[in-house]
Amino acid sequence: MTDEPSRHEDGAPGPIAMSAARSASRLAGQVTVRLTDTDLSLPQYRVLAYLDEGGLAPSDLAGRLAISRPSVTALMDGLVCRDFVERRRDPDDGRRVTHHLTESGSSALEVADVAVASRLVEIGKFLSPEDAAIAVRGLDLVGEALLAERRSNGLV
Numbered sequence: 001m002t003d004e005p006s007r008h009e010d011g012a013p014g015p016i017a018m019s020a021a022r023s024a025s026r027l028a029g030q031v032t033v034r035l036t037d038t039d040l041s042l043p044q045y046r047v048l049a050y051l052d053e054g055g056l057a058p059s060d061l062a063g064r065l066a067i068s069r070p071s072v073t074a075l076m077d078g079l080v081c082r083d084f085v086e087r088r089r090d091p092d093d094g095r096r097v098t099h100h101l102t103e104s105g106s107s108a109l110e111v112a113d114v115a116v117a118s119r120l121v122e123i124g125k126f127l128s129p130e131d132a133a134i135a136v137r138g139l140d141l142v143g144e145a146l147l148a149e150r151r152s153n154g155l156v
Helices: 015-036 042-051 058-065 069-081 102-123 129-152
Strands: 083-087 097-101
Touching: 015 083, 015 102, 042 058, 042 069, 042 083, 042 097, 042 102, 058 069, 058 083, 058 097, 069 083, 102 129
Parallel strands: none
Antiparallel strands: 083 097
16 A cells, blocks of 8 residues: 555656655664663674674675674674673684674663663654554665565575
8 A cells, every 4th residue: 555645656756755765874873872871883883783684794795784894893703802792603604704793782782671671662752653653654664674685685
């Protein structure tokens, strides 16, 4: 089902989609601010969330994060030093390394998840309870769509 105001007949994004794009940008700022309380950056949080789904090679992480491999290496070095991530040799290819979430990394991710979710709840207080629930469910659906897209592209 297509919501008419979200898409024009020519397929271009409509006013609702354009407004949602700006809201996503503002929300990213809110997430970033709340993550500073957990001593994680947004890229670090994203890495931990991806690794929570399973181990990944640097090239896979670079693709998901839309950053270069050298940037992934620098990001991972910091997370390895903090014992949030560990590097493991691929048993089938000794030259290949995969990154995995450690117990400490899992705990840090949980703390960050609570901080970000708490901010979403705070923001939702400016809506009716019904609209706040719809907004949170909408974000959850976006996450489901992103995961489905990765699966369809063979990335999960």
